[in-house]
Amino acid sequence: MPELPEVETIVADLRPHLVGRIIVRCELRSLPHPVVRYPQPQQFVDSIAGLRIDVIGRRGKFILIALDGGRMLVVHLGMSGQLRLIDAGAEIANHTHAIFDLDNGKQLRYRDPRRFGRLLLGTETELLDSGTFPRLGPEPIDPGFDSEELYRRFRNRRAPLKAVLLDQTTIAGVGNIYADESLHRARLRPDRAARSLSRKSVRRLHDAMRESLAVAIKNRGSSVDAYRDAWGEVGSQQEELLVYGRAGEPCFNCGRPLSVLRIAGRSTVFCRRCQR
DNA sequence: TTAAATTCCTGTAAGC
DNA sequence: TGCTTACAGGAATTTA
DSSP: OOOHHHHHHHHHHHHHHHTTOBEEEEEEOSSSOSSEEESOHHHHHHHHTTOBEEEEEEETTEEEEEETTSOEEEEEOTTTOEEEEEETTSOOOTTEEEEEEETTSEEEEEEOTTOOOEEEEEOHHHHHHTTSSOOOOOOTTOTTOOHHHHHHHHTTOOSBHHHHHHOTTTSSSOOHHHHHHHHHHTTOOTTSBGGGOOHHHHHHHHHHHHHHHHHHHHTTOOOSSSOOOTTSOOOSGGGTOSSTTOTTSBOTTTOOBOEEEEETTEEEEEOTTTOO
16 A cells, blocks of 8 residues: 555656646546545646646655646545556556546556545645645654654654554654554564653654664565556565564564554554564 | 444456 | 555544
8 A cells, every 4th residue: 555655756756747737627436436535526627728837845655746826636546546657548447437538649547446545736725725735744754853742752652653654743754664664673563652752752652663664665675565656667675674564473573473463453563472 | 522323436457 | 356444644623
């Protein structure tokens, strides 16, 4: 599933090909439309035509495409979303829900078999006020994000550490894969209360999380499920994962079979010996 | 206020 | 082989 490293890879790949391009036309397929959440689909289509792409960036797991006139196109890939740059003549894959025609004969296509993703169009204020774009926590890979800030955010949280890491209003961009990977790297049990961590432990987690994300970005993300980059290619981080998806297999550190728990409705893999 | 449970959705894999 | 069932999960929504 696309988390911070996967979204970062897509954004970096698309940037040189999208900035300066004009969205000539937008076509929404499959109605009632499953992924356009704001504004109404017809208004979405009508108001995006003719706008130039000025900037493309990322915030948490959201792709932000700033358009001239102050509005932005926001894309969240959910579980199985793909945002790909394809020649206009190419065959249209099933589950393609939106097609944006660009002024150079290319198309930006949004495909999402499980339909958990969403598309938004509006100004920042509009999207925040409509409740369609959440108030996210800090970016974990931001140089200004220090472990003291993380400690402060854990301070009054009695929920399990894993659940707090998945909470996008606490930290933006971490999902099930990198939560498990970060906790393993930091040698912390996923089921202990976040507020029980010492400053020292939080510092270890802070460093582990940044390391896990940085390595994953370098490897162009984890293609454990439907994840593909902007060209339809897989990443390689799935081959480097320490615990995610390895329940029952030996811990690379101590050899003991990895355990699995259900926390916050997510399967959580960890080593009972190395993570205490 | 916080946290846990439920819901959405479809492809995949396991079980019979 | 072919059918049924369970499972995967991000985040909004509902319930406690």
